[in-house]
Amino acid sequence: MEDGSPKAWLMLAVGTDRQHGGNDGYDDDPDVHYSWDDTVANARTVAVGDRIVLWDKDAVIGASLIEEIETGHAEKILYRCPQCNKADIKRRKRESPQFRCYPCSDTFDVAATRVERVETFRSRHDANWIDLGRCLDGQTLRGLCVSPKSQLSMRLLRWDAFADALGSAGSGRSAVFLEEASRWAQSRPGGHRHARVRVRVGQRGFRERLLATLGPVCAFTGPGPVAVLEAAHLYSYAAVGQHHDDGGLLLRRDVHRLFDQGDIAVDPRTLTISLRNELARYPGYAPLQGQPLATKLDRGHVGWIEKHWRQHRSDPL
Structure with missing residues (x-):
């Protein structure tokens, strides 16, 4: 390597x-x-x-x-063996005392602690x-x-x-x-960087709820394998910071990326699919233009779709 x-x-x-x-x-x-x-x-x-x-x-x-x-950076509590001061200790789930130290084999209920900035x-x-x-x-x-x-x-x-x-x-x-x-394998970004994005805690549960409610259906392309369907937010999760079930749809992985970029959107006036012009030359996407969604939308979905449209399309409603 x-x-x-x-x-x-x-x-x-x-x-x-x-x-x-x-x-x-x-x-x-x-x-x-x-x-x-x-x-x-x-x-x-x-x-x-x-x-x-x-x-x-x-x-x-x-x-x-x-x-x-x-x-x-964070403050972290580290636990050590009070006998040998080694950190290679484990909590035991079913035995007592609670801790066991592997280097010296000592067992104990109260570990030595120290706080370290990591x-x-x-x-x-x-x-x-x-x-x-x-x-x-x-x-x-x-x-x-x-x-x-x-x-x-x-x-x-x-x-x-x-x-x-x-x-x-x-x-x-x-x-x-x-x-x-x-x-x-086609591309590789590089390096660590400091980021101010929200980690999507609860994304798995959000997806499971959408699957239970909507079934294994990409909202734009129709039924598909569960493995390729993602829970797509109709809004910026980084800005909102929480999951709204009426602000999510299941989208095929490639469609999800195009939706996030605004290359595919939903016209809130007709609730039909709108493609940017450059996508029209791709036969896998061109037939989607002007089609209704494969998923029934509720009022909450429509509200988020309007905001997505205003964010990515310049023409006014």
């Missing part, structure tokens, strides 16, 4: 059970963001444009491409997220790492070997992943 080239990572995502150095864990939302700090090995090596595969020790959860890394990192990867439906088990994933015996939360993954294993798994999700992965 050449220096500076995109890397691939297997990242452990098990919420507050993911501990490092006896800390309180991390607030992961696997299909939206992944959090870590500079106490974790490889903290500053992960970069925008890298591929990530998330798992929960037992099986793969999904994969994505890192769009952005939000950095900051640099924090949080990936944003929801736009490219692909749910892989637990199609590869944990043992297989470990074997696909550069260092199969590694115990790190973020470990380098042999990307080509991972793609081959998914191909052998033969699931529909695998096929979608392999197609998307070829697109990811």
Whole structure:
């Protein structure tokens, strides 16, 4: 792997059970963001444009491409063994005393603590997220790492070997992943950067509610596989900061990106699809011009659609 080239990572995502150095864990939302700090090995090596595969020790959860890394600072409580002062301790769920220290084998109920200022990192990867439906088990994933015996939360993954294993798994999700992965290879943004974007906490629940209400239907192109449908906000989530169920529709992944850019919109006067002129030369999109939506809209949807139109189209209502 050449220096500076995109890397691939297997990242452990098990919420507050993911501990490092006896800390309180991390607030992961696997299909939206992944959090870590500079106490974790490889903290500053992960970069925008890298591929990530998330798992929960037992099986793969999904994969994505890192769009952005939000950095900051926080105060963090670190727990240590009161006997040997090592940080390699774990809380025990069913046994007492509560803690066990692996270096010295001591067990105890009260850990020594200290507060440390750490640099924090949080990936944003929801736009490219692909749910892989637990199609590869944990043992297989470990074997696909550069260092199969590694115990790190973020470990380098042999990307080509991972793609081959998914191909052998033969699931529909695998096929979608392999197609998307070829697109990811086309470009790579670079580096960490400070960002002032809102992390989309709750995006998974938002999508699940839309699927339950609207069914597996892209609002612009009609019924489609669940794996390629995304929960699209009809407004700027970064500005509003919360999910409104009447402000969301399910959109196919490519259509979602075009909608966010305003290349595809809904004319609020006719509630029909409006394409920018440059899209008319693409046969996959041209037939959408002037068509009604495949999803029934309520009054709330229409209100958000009007705001989206005013934001991206210059002609007045």
